[in-house]
Amino acid sequence: MDLEFVCTHAGRPASALTRRDVARALLAVPSGVALVALPELRRALMGASNPLSATFWDSAKATLGAIESGAATVGDVQHWLEATGTEPILLTRSFYVWPEEDERGETTGEMYDLLVAHLETRVAAGEIDPDALAAEDPAARLAYEDLQERWLTTPMPGDGRVPLEALTDEQEKELEEAWDEEEAYALSELRRVVGELPEPPLPERELRTAAARLREMLTDSGYPGSVLRACAGFEGEALPDDDTDLWLAVAAGVSGPISDLPEEDDTLEEFVDLDGDVSHEDSVLAALCAIHHADWLAAVTALARRGPGVLASAERIARLIAESDDVEADVDPDDVEATEMLFMSVTPLWAELGIIDRDQVLTPLGWWGLPKALERAWNPGD
Known part of the structure; x- marks a missing residue:
């Protein structure tokens, strides 16, 4: 030198x-x-x-x-x-x-x-x-x-550009592009896996029952109705008349929340602890948004392959993700535990939708609807 x-x-x-x-x-x-x-x-x-x-x-x-x-x-x-x-x-x-x-x-x-x-x-x-x-x-x-x-x-x-604004604008654009690329790849892999599996039958009676319960739930101001409305983006909008459309919209929202909880003055106290703690609803939405595309892909494809009757608890889902051949990742015990914690916010919502039963076992409705809901979350235009 x-x-x-x-x-x-x-x-x-x-x-x-x-x-x-x-x-x-x-x-x-x-x-x-x-x-x-x-x-x-x-x-x-x-x-x-x-x-x-x-x-x-x-x-x-x-x-x-x-x-x-x-x-x-x-x-x-x-x-x-x-x-x-x-x-x-x-x-x-x-x-x-x-x-x-x-x-x-x-x-x-x-x-x-x-x-x-x-x-x-x-x-x-x-x-x-x-x-x-x-x-x-x-x-x-x-x-x-x-x-x-x-x-x-x-x-x-x-x-007249403000440097910090120009920097953050480019950073946000890069993040959006990376997100879109990851989502597009996950969608293609989901379609590939599902395309190799037999088409599950539509459990019409279970769907009607779940949709009726869901319509009632979405009118309630508290959890889980508040979270499910935010997930589906139904705040201030009329619910779909078709049961299948309603159910899939909400199930898709769990995998990709569309909006946050309302922040009007008359509802803030309902969702925010006065001591400044994060509300349960907010923590659930944060957990849903923190789950990676790869984890959703691994979880849903594993359940789709196994079919109704498979255990779908948060602990079991975390293990299925760690063992999945559909995603490439080095398995770390801490990662498995973190994944389990995130899916502990998912499984109660799945239970409300009839995706899993009270014993946290995948239902015929969940077997039929989960892949369709995930595809809808990643490809809302279709």
Whole structure:
């Protein structure tokens, strides 16, 4: 490692290198190599009339030494990099976390580079003191954080974009695209598995009985009616006249809740504990939303293969998911326990829908309807 390596890594001549450029180059090679190269690199930069400062070189030696000895944490290294004065703070005041370089979208990469350039101008203007940052000066660190937060929340000259809003918009879009891709794959796998199985008969009498009970339940303000209405998105809307449509809409909503609980002033006290605790209804909805596509796929396909009479308790479902050949995952005992906890919010709702009976055994209605409901949850347009 030498000055030429640093210049190539940073894409700048020696005279224009910043502390961040040098720090990032030092971190790009093994710490032992960087420590050996440090004295010669310092002399080379002095010869290029860009000596940086003694404080920077001392901090570099200390950090690299801590890395080499195994004493440095990832946070320690990140904090040192930020102390160069031109490195964006990883976790901002607004709780935005900058992605790794190879995970940044087009907008994120643009904003990151613009912020680095902005910080470089502030260092040149004397508004940022890198030596004070390296010396762990609390006031300097606070000012550094304030400066970055102002930049992130201030409209940019020219196009008027607010950087933080542009970043979160792109992040949300990426999450939505990833979610849609995962859902589309799960749907295709569900259809593949179900297509290989015999078509279960429609238990018409059980469906009519479950639908009649469901219509009555959905008029109640408390649990489970409140949760089932939110799952199906029936708040303020007339219920479907057709029993099959009603039942499938609610069963699908359990796998993919459409809305939250109502938040009107006259209903808040009913669902929210006055001491600030999360209500039972809210915790149930949160659990439903936390179940992954792969877990729903593994659970429903396992039950569809086994048919009526199979135990469908939360504990058994968690085990079926862990043993499933339909999803690829490393089985961890903690994961199985966490999955069981999530499905403990599902099985009582399944019981209300007649999917399982009082002994938590899959019914003919559940065998017929679960795959159809899951397909509807993942493909609401059909």
